[in-house]
Structures are given as C-alpha cells and as structure tokens.
Amino acid sequence: MAYTTTIRVYYEDTDMAGVVYYANYLKFLERGRSDAVRDAGISQLDMRNAGLVFVVRRVEADYHRPARFDDVLTVETGLEDMRGARFTMPQRVLRGDDLILTARIDCAVMSMDGRVARLPAEIRHKLAELLL
Template sequence: MIHLWPLRVYYEDVDLAGIVYYANYLKYLERGRSEMVREAGISQLEMKAAGLVFAVRRVEADYLKPANYDDELVVETRLDRLKGASFDMPQRVLRGDDVLLAARIKVVIIDSQGRAARLPADIRAKVTAITASDS
C-alpha cells in the first residue's frame, strides 16, 4: 500500500528565502504516517490507552529540491521491514513528478515505561495487511 496525503505549503512553513524550512518536512512526514496508520484502522488513542505508542527511532532524510510557498505537495508513505517491535516507513515528498525529499523512518513500539514492546496480534495483522497490499 502506498498512502498519499496531499498538502499545500503555507506562509508559516517557509523561511526568509521563501522555501519550506527543513524541519517542517518532518511535520509533513509525521502527518503522512499518522494518516496512513489511521486509514489502516489502527487507533493510536486506543494503543495509548493500552500502554503502547509508536515512536520514531531514526530518521534518514535527503533534501533534494526546495518546496516554495503555495506549492501543492504530496507525502507518499509505505511500510516495510516489519519486525517484532519495529518497522520502517520509507517516505517521499513530491511536487508533481519531482521528488523533493526522500526519507526512511524507523518506528518502534514502546510501552508506558519507554521500553520496546512487541506489536499486539491485532495491530500486527493490520500492519501486515498494509505491507502485503504494497506488493
């Protein structure tokens, strides 16, 4: 499954040069991941109530081209490398056919004490369904 989340660049997103400030891409990526998880039927609020949360462990990002004020962008998110307590989410930010940013995010599941935790079976099934539909 490739999830696409559209967005527009607002004035608040840009720096003095008129291009998207680099840290704002991390916000765009987070929103793209959150929307993908939501559409997969995984409630992060229910997970938190059960003492589990998703946490970003690693971000690798290549900034390839700048985005500008009022650009229409798309955050593309995939899910792969599912392990017991983690998975990778490759993401890209696109403007039309142009790749502006390519990133690889490692997400871990942690318990309320901040320790790594295995994915519960019901969430694993939903995550596996996402991964399988991407093939």
C-alpha cells in the same frame, strides 16, 4: 509506496526566502504516517489507552529540491522490514512529478513506561494490509 497524503505549504512552513524550512519536512512526514496509520484502522488513542505508543527511532532524509510557499505536496508512505517491536516506513515528498525529499523512518512500539514492546498482531496485520 502504498499510501498518499496531500499537504499544502503554508507561509508558516517557510523561511524568509519562501522555501520550506528543512525541519518542517519532518512534520509533513509525520502527517503522512499518522494518516496512513489512521486509515489502516489503528487508533493511536486506543493504543495509548492500552499502554502502547509508536516512537521514531531514526530518521534518514535526503533533500532533492526545495518546496515553496503554496505548493501542493504529496507525501507517499510505505512499509518494510517489520519485526517484533519495530518497522521501517520509507517516505517520499513530491510536487507533481518532482521529487522533493526521500526518507526512511525507523519506528518502534514502546510501553508508556518507556520499555520496548512487541507490535501487537492485529496492528501488524492492519499496517501490512494497507501499506504492503
């Protein structure tokens, strides 16, 4: 994986047992992807102003170990299988060397009116430069 983001688990992220609630991992993964895109020099606000947005088409996630309140997690984000309007971002969540979660996120580019749009060449290049 080419890009990492650090996240601390807050009380609001956990269930009554102090374990991260399963759906909250999706927020952690989103933060990892958003940080990677931003650090690649891609402004999602500029994209939106140009009439394009990234959307999630599919999520595959495997939970390996629980994360708990106050853990410091690392979200790793990569890039693979970039095609005309879509791409896949494999991600991992770790606590130190312990693997917490693995995921594959299929993303696409859409116009603001909900139509599939090609990934602009400049954005394709910036993503590949940072994440490959």
